[in-house]
Amino acid sequence: METSALTQRLNSVGLKATPQRMAIYKALEEYGHASADLVFDKVKKVFPTISVATVYNSLNGMAEAGIISRLILRDNCQYFDITVTAHSHFVCEECHRVWDVLTYLCPYPQGIYKLAGKVNKINMVFYGICKQCWEQGKQKEAGDGKPNSNVR
Numbered sequence: 001m002e003t004s005a006l007t008q009r010l011n012s013v014g015l016k017a018t019p020q021r022m023a024i025y026k027a028l029e030e031y032g033h034a035s036a037d038l039v040f041d042k043v044k045k046v047f048p049t050i051s052v053a054t055v056y057n058s059l060n061g062m063a064e065a066g067i068i069s070r071l072i073l074r075d076n077c078q079y080f081d082i083t084v085t086a087h088s089h090f091v092c093e094e095c096h097r098v099w100d101v102l103t104y105l106c107p108y109p110q111g112i113y114k115l116a117g118k119v120n121k122i123n124m125v126f127y128g129i130c131k132q133c134w135e136q137g138k139q140k141e142a143g144d145g146k147p148n149s150n151v152r
């Protein structure tokens with residue numbers, strides 16, 4: 001997001017557009033989805049004295065103001081998400097990267113209308129192995145020429 005647009009966005013929810021807060025937002029924007037630690041690693045290159053607690057509090061403040069969102073995707077590890085509209089996720093269990101999945105394109109699970117009069121949003125998490133990790137795994141198996149020890 002452009003600096004001026006970001007300033008307006010922060011101000012519109014009552015947050016001051018401090019250089020640190022802007023850097024935190026922009027770091028998350030680059031990742032799309034990230035833990036506070038990951039954002040901290042990026043932001044401390046520009047603000048070496050910033051603490052992980054400051055980054056964490058700032059992300060939480062922006063989440064409470066509704067300009068970013070919070071997710072629990074695996075092992076109770078909290079992620080922040082630059083996208084605030086309702087959507088679902090795919091998590092790679094190998095590399096731990098996270099992708100958005102537009103679940104409004106998916107059919108609703110069987111039986112939901114036995115429980116719900118109306119569905120307002122869908123928030124599903126798909127777990128698996130991403131294409132890149134999957135291909136790498138296949139190459140490894142093909143490359144070493146030994147029988148796969150996982151096969152019984």
Ligand SMILES: [Zn+2]
Nearest residue numbers: 092095130133
């Ligand atoms: Zn992966």
Ligand SMILES: [Zn+2]
Nearest residue numbers: 081083099100
């Ligand atoms: Zn997302």
